Amino acid sequence: xxxxxxPLRLLRTLPRRGPAAALTAALLGLTAAGAAWSATPAAxxxxxxxxxxAVSDLYLAMGSKExxxxxxxxxxRFTNTGATSCALRGYPGVSVLDTAHHQIGPAATHSGRSYGxxxxxxxxxxxxxxxxxxxxxxxxCLRTGTYLRVYAxxxxxxxxxxxxxxxxxxxxxxxxxxxxxxx
Numbered sequence: 001x002x003x004x005x006x007p008l009r010l011l012r013t014l015p016r017r018g019p020a021a022a023l024t025a026a027l028l029g030l031t032a033a034g035a036a037w038s039a040t041p042a043a044x045x046x047x048x049x050x051x052x053x054a055v056s057d058l059y060l061a062m063g064s065k066e067x068x069x070x071x072x073x074x075x076x077r078f079t080n081t082g083a084t085s086c087a088l089r090g091y092p093g094v095s096v097l098d099t100a101h102h103q104i105g106p107a108a109t110h111s112g113r114s115y116g117x118x119x120x121x122x123x124x125x126x127x128x129x130x131x132x133x134x135x136x137x138x139x140x141c142l143r144t145g146t147y148l149r150v151y152a153x154x155x156x157x158x159x160x161x162x163x164x165x166x167x168x169x170x171x172x173x174x175x176x177x178x179x180x181x182x183x
Contacts, residue, residue, distance in 0.1 A: 050119050053078070053086035055157045060150055062163050063127060072134045073183060075127040076150060076161065076174075080120035088177045089117040092128050093151035093158075096165050096172070098143070105142045105167050108174040111183055115176030129175045129183040132167050139169035153177055 063075035076094065080086055095107040108130060118126045130148070135141070144166040149158045153176075175183040 050085050050087045052154050053080065053082075053088050053120060053152060055152060055155055055159060057082035057086050058152055058159070060152075060159050060161045062148075062161060067134045070134050070137050071131055071171075073129050073131050074163070074165070075129050075181060076148065077125050077127045078120070078152065078177060079125040080122050083122055085119055085121045087117050087119045088126060088153050090115055090153040091174055091176050092153055093149075094128075094130055094172075094174045095149045096142075096145035096167060097147040097149050097160065099146045101147070101149075101160075103149070104145045105172065108172045111173045111175040113175050113182065115178065118177050118179055126177050126179050127181060128177045129181065130165075131171070131173045131175075131183060132165075133169040133171050135168055137169050141166050141168035 057080055059079045059081045061077050061079070063077050065072060065074045067073070076092065078088060078092075091110045093107060096104045098104055111129075111131070120126055133139075144164055146162065146164065147160045148163045148165055150161055151158050173183075
């Protein structure tokens, strides 16, 4: 038996007012059904959207430094101190400051790694790794800073994190926020 789709079955039951009226009625039925179908998922998505982490939701601290293959890696840890989950997506802004809060050298460049959205439940942590060379390999080192000024992704408010950081060889990079500890 051949199954006739609902809009075409509707054409058979309409009074004989002409093909244009029947087609209009069928298209209106499809449009209404499509609107009803698409409204439900959109409403469901809106209710599950996690807000972006505000600076007031986050505690920033440095993890443990690691050296490898002439580079120094230091994870910058973002911990959600809020009462609800929040999301971070992308790269933080990072620069080195001295004790008088003057910037030393240029801000960190992005590592180029792809990224996704990280959802942080309360008390959970994600990190973004900062990198420089492990000493003057291919260029001099700048003077050592006292703080890292950090802008969380999508934030215009900075946080100062105590961190003695020396940028060497003109290399200062930051990776995206992630939970794998990847650069």
